[in-house]
Amino acid sequence: MFESLTNRFDGILRKVRGKGRLGPDDVDEFLREVRVALLEADVHLEVVRTLQDRIRERAVGAELAGALNPGQQVVKIVLEELTEILGGEAVRLPYASKPPTVVLLAGLQGAGKTTTAAKLARWYKARGRNPILIGADLQRPAAVEQLRTLGDRIGVPVFSEPSDPVAVARAGLAEAARLGRDVVVCDTAGRLAIDDDLMAEVAEVSGVLEPHHTFLVIDAMTGQDAVSTAEAFHARLGLDALVLTKLDGDARGGAALSIKEVVGCPVAFASTGEGLEDFETFHPDRLAGRILGMGDVETLIEKAEETFEKEQAEAAAARMLEGTFTLDDFLDQIRALRQMGPISNLMGMVPGMAQQMRNADADVDVDDGRIDRIEGIISSMTPAERFDPDIIDGSRRARIARGSGTQAGEINQLVKQFREMRKMMKQMGGRGVAKKKSRKGRKAGGGRTTARGPVPVDRKKGLSLPGLGDQASVPGLPSDSLDLLGDRPKG
Amino acid sequence: MRNSSSIDDSTWEGLADALLLADVGVVTTDALVDGLRKQVGREGVADADGLLRLLKVEFLARLGDADRNLTLGGEPSVWLFVGVNGVGKTTTIGKLGHRESVAGHRVVFAAGDTFRAAAADQLSLWADRSGSAVVRGAEGADPSSVVYDAVAHAASRGADLVLADTAGRIHTKANLMDELSKVRRVAEKGAGTVTETLLVIDATTGQNGLVQARQFAEAVDVTGIVLTKLDGSARGGIVVAVQDDLGIPVKLVGVGEGVDDLVPFDPEEFVDALFAADVPA
Numbered sequence: 001m002f003e004s005l006t007n008r009f010d011g012i013l014r015k016v017r018g019k020g021r022l023g024p025d026d027v028d029e030f031l032r033e034v035r036v037a038l039l040e041a042d043v044h045l046e047v048v049r050t051l052q053d054r055i056r057e058r059a060v061g062a063e064l065a066g067a068l069n070p071g072q073q074v075v076k077i078v079l080e081e082l083t084e085i086l087g088g089e090a091v092r093l094p095y096a097s098k099p100p101t102v103v104l105l106a107g108l109q110g111a112g113k114t115t116t117a118a119k120l121a122r123w124y125k126a127r128g129r130n131p132i133l134i135g136a137d138l139q140r141p142a143a144v145e146q147l148r149t150l151g152d153r154i155g156v157p158v159f160s161e162p163s164d165p166v167a168v169a170r171a172g173l174a175e176a177a178r179l180g181r182d183v184v185v186c187d188t189a190g191r192l193a194i195d196d197d198l199m200a201e202v203a204e205v206s207g208v209l210e211p212h213h214t215f216l217v218i219d220a221m222t223g224q225d226a227v228s229t230a231e232a233f234h235a236r237l238g239l240d241a242l243v244l245t246k247l248d249g250d251a252r253g254g255a256a257l258s259i260k261e262v263v264g265c266p267v268a269f270a271s272t273g274e275g276l277e278d279f280e281t282f283h284p285d286r287l288a289g290r291i292l293g294m295g296d297v298e299t300l301i302e303k304a305e306e307t308f309e310k311e312q313a314e315a316a317a318a319r320m321l322e323g324t325f326t327l328d329d330f331l332d333q334i335r336a337l338r339q340m341g342p343i344s345n346l347m348g349m350v351p352g353m354a355q356q357m358r359n360a361d362a363d364v365d366v367d368d369g370r371i372d373r374i375e376g377i378i379s380s381m382t383p384a385e386r387f388d389p390d391i392i393d394g395s396r397r398a399r400i401a402r403g404s405g406t407q408a409g410e411i412n413q414l415v416k417q418f419r420e421m422r423k424m425m426k427q428m429g430g431r432g433v434a435k436k437k438s439r440k441g442r443k444a445g446g447g448r449t450t451a452r453g454p455v456p457v458d459r460k461k462g463l464s465l466p467g468l469g470d471q472a473s474v475p476g477l478p479s480d481s482l483d484l485l486g487d488r489p490k491g
Numbered sequence: 492m493r494n495s496s497s498i499d500d501s502t503w504e505g506l507a508d509a510l511l512l513a514d515v516g517v518v519t520t521d522a523l524v525d526g527l528r529k530q531v532g533r534e535g536v537a538d539a540d541g542l543l544r545l546l547k548v549e550f551l552a553r554l555g556d557a558d559r560n561l562t563l564g565g566e567p568s569v570w571l572f573v574g575v576n577g578v579g580k581t582t583t584i585g586k587l588g589h590r591e592s593v594a595g596h597r598v599v600f601a602a603g604d605t606f607r608a609a610a611a612d613q614l615s616l617w618a619d620r621s622g623s624a625v626v627r628g629a630e631g632a633d634p635s636s637v638v639y640d641a642v643a644h645a646a647s648r649g650a651d652l653v654l655a656d657t658a659g660r661i662h663t664k665a666n667l668m669d670e671l672s673k674v675r676r677v678a679e680k681g682a683g684t685v686t687e688t689l690l691v692i693d694a695t696t697g698q699n700g701l702v703q704a705r706q707f708a709e710a711v712d713v714t715g716i717v718l719t720k721l722d723g724s725a726r727g728g729i730v731v732a733v734q735d736d737l738g739i740p741v742k743l744v745g746v747g748e749g750v751d752d753l754v755p756f757d758p759e760e761f762v763d764a765l766f767a768a769d770v771p772a
Contacts, residue, residue, distance in 0.1 A: 039517040042697035045508060109720060109748075110577025110693060139748065141585075142613035149608035149630075192723040219577065223514035223697025225725035246576060249661035251699040274576075274606070369666065 027059045034078070043254035044227045047085070047261045054081050085261045086284035091241050091268040096212050099182040100132075102173075104209055105243070106202050106233055107217035109190030112245035114143055116217050116271060117187040118150035119279035120243075123269075124183045125156060132181035134172035135160035136205060139189035147187055154276060157181070165189065165201060169208045186211070193232030203236045213240045215268060218255060220247045226255035230263045241268035244282065248272045260284075325422050327386040331378045334371060376404035377411055389415045497538045498531065506546070513765045514697050515728035519735060523549060547762050553731060554758040557740035559715070565684025567599070567645040569638070569653045572717075573671060573707055574691035576659030579719035579745055581610060583691055584654045585617025586745070586753035592621045597650035601641030602627035603634040603674060606658035614656055620750060624650065634658065634670065635677035642683035653683060662706035675711045689742065691717045694727035704733045718756065719745035726765050 031052050038048045058077045095101045103120065105113045114137065121131040133151050135158055137143035144160045151158035159175045160168055169186060176184045186209060191198035206214065214237045216230055233239055244256050247270045256267050267282040378386060380403030385392055392400070392415060397408050404411075503524060510520040527545055536542055561570065570587075572580045581604065588598045600618045602625055604610035611627040618625040626641035628634075638655045645653045657674060660667040678685050690713045692700050707713050716734075718727050718741050730741050741756040 036517050039511060040698050042514075042699070045511050108695060108723070110579055112577055140582075140613070141616035142609040145612045146607065146609035153608075192720070194724050219693075219695070221575070221693075221697060221699040221703075222695050223700075223725065223729065224512045225514070225695050225723070226697075228724050229695070246661060249575070249663050249699070250702060251697075254697070 024060055027056060030059070031056055038254065041252035041254035042221075042223050042226070042258075044224055044258035044262065047258045050261065051081055051085070082257070083284065085257055087260055087266040090281055090283050091266050093213060093268065095182075100173075100176050100184045101182065101213070102184045102186070102209050102211040103213045103215065104186050104188070104206055104211035104237070105215050105217050106188050106237060107190060108192065108219075108229060109140075111190065111217045111219045112271060113137070113190065113217045114146050114187050115150070115276075116215075116243050116245060116269075116279075117147060117185050118154060118156075119271060119276050120269070121151070121156045121183070121185045122154040122276050123279055124185070125154065129183045130181045131156050131183040131185055132172070132176045132179060133158045134168060134184060134186040136165040136168045136172070137187050137189040138162065138165055138168070143187070143189070150276065166204050166208055169205045173209065184209070193229045199232065199236050206237050213268075214238060215241055215243050216259075216265065217243045217245060218259070220244050220253040220255065221249065221251040222255040227258050227262045230259040230265060234263050234265065239263070239265045241266050243267070243269045243271065245271040248278065327378050327381065327389060327418060328383070330418065331375065331386070334375060373404070373406055373410065374414060377406055377414055380404040389418060498536070498542055502539055502542065503528070506542070509766055510728065513726035513728035514700075515765070516698050516701070516732045519732045543766065550731065550762045550765075551758055553735050554762070555734070555740070557734070559740055559742045559756055561742060562686040562714070563652070564686050567642065567651045567653050567683050568686045569642060569655055569678045569683045570687040570689060571638075571655045571657065571675060571678060571685055571711065572689050572691055573657050573711055573713070574659060575661055575703055578659065578691045578693040578696075579717075580604070580659065580691045581613050581617070581656055582748070583689075583717050583719060583743070583745060583753065584614065584656050585620065586750055587743070588617060588623045588654050589621035589750045590753060591652055591654075592623060596652045597645075597648070598623040598652045598654060599641050599645040599648075599650045600625040601638045601653055601655040603638050603656045604658040605630055605632045605634050605637060610656070610658070624648070635674045638674055638678045639681055642678060642681045646682035662703050668706065668710040671707075672710050687714050688712055689715050689717050690739070691719055692727070692730065692733075693719055694721045694723065695725040696727075696729055698729065700729035701732050701736060704737055704739060708737055708739060713739055715740055715742035717741075717743040717745065722746040722752070727761075728765060
């Protein structure tokens, strides 16, 4: 059974964390698990070896001293090594001093170049630039039509002509100048790294474009071949960075780690969905945290800040701690959360959430359909019922069930869990800092990674809510409300 | 391992490395290597050549003599193509449509990818090349209805084979997988019978391929794998685990962008290629 890298690390880290000291045998066991986990995550074999050596050296060595216990120390070492490989900060993409800024996309067939071209153009447009797309994929049938359709959708002009890719690139530059566009994004045909003719062709396209940024578009699901592919493209084009696509699945994206280590190419963007807005600048330090099960807290906070009314969230948080949080507040938060994107995308960013969902296996299905039903149930309640669900009796329940197209049992479950959540919130409000025991048969430690791990979590006043990690921040939404969204059986 | 004059630790390591680099996967690799170690000790195999022969036998046993033929038998028969984004579903249909037309079948393409921009245009261009008919819906239309219409069209024109394209989808998206199950169901609402559901997997896919296969098999009862892009440097070793774990055989292999670059899967050739460049000394 293949588990995700995050999941497997959770298991190892739990084991190691409980120990007072760490012997060489422990380190070896840890490293064996690390090897399997990394290989299953498609990290390249050589990179796995390098990483194992580095971790061993540091873990058995003198660094096991200081305030942290050995277990915590190993967590820190692994995190640091992963972060180091992935590279320090986000890639910067300066604009050309003399416009246009030219970006060339290349990669294997089916990596997602055409979609990425449109997403990137949209990204530039959202930053006030005036991009133009060049369709130099004359190989795949209808690739140019695809790009034109996407261009229409985002309101960005597309240039192409049925000649040859080099001529298209040249004419495309001229067109960009004529239209006064300041960013050029050029799509190219997918090609195999071992196809000399086509590799020479894309090099020629690059020679004409003289791109400021050359991106290799690579599928997050790619296996061991990722490194040789990247090496070949790098040799021909001089890659500046990667765009990692299809990261919205459960692929672990070890390819990105490997390419960074072997070729030195950082990831500039991550593509996280089929929508043209599902495209974000890539933060290597966040991925390292994500690999270690710490969740992508910063991205979540950023998304939240884009969509939440901050005052509203703070007010709700205050009511929550007073124990006067109502189902209306809960509904507001669900809706605000949904504005941030599909719930399933968000869940992976929540620290401790990803592995909790996995631990509960198929019993937890936090999908948007389930949330629709919760919205339906609450919307079918009267204001009085939302304020005080205790008044819901048999006949009210039957009415709500009819109104929302759900079953009475679902309403009971929602109300019961909501009540527990509110009670607990109140207790926490009284006590201040969350120090709760896992309540519903969660595996111990499942949600604690953040607080105990070495990475400081960006805490925002009024947005920090208990229950996910000890202090994980899910703005406006208590983690226990997530239990309401999942079908977790009570233990 | 007494007789290790030519099989030593580095031989074993080299062997494991070759398998891992071919994306066979760490679980399958460790199992294979452990089994071989025992067998080599038992049978007194002394050299690397003998070891490789054993390995090949073991691989072929795992890949088995599964039935790799594509099944017909509906009126019309429907072959449904599924997979994650960008693996080559549309291209595979284009090539297969050509092959089946040449073999004397009357083929209708169902442009069931109504999501990706211009996917139907891409399929139409392939249909032109092989002289097949294509049934398409509006962009964003319900893929089930497109497939249903294509089956009805085929039945009314006496075409005996419908090749149904679907939009690429990540296997973790429950709603999209449900949509696919529905396409599979609706494809049989009319005259047609789904006789093949082929999961298209890109040879560059790493360990996620097994998860993909499992999820798609659950949603639509996959009958075979099409392994695409095997003409590159990737070896596609993950299909060994797929067949091992799920019993789904590879039926077709894509080896290029030309209309003829789709061939039946040959286990021996595949195994030879796994070790082509990185055979341990």
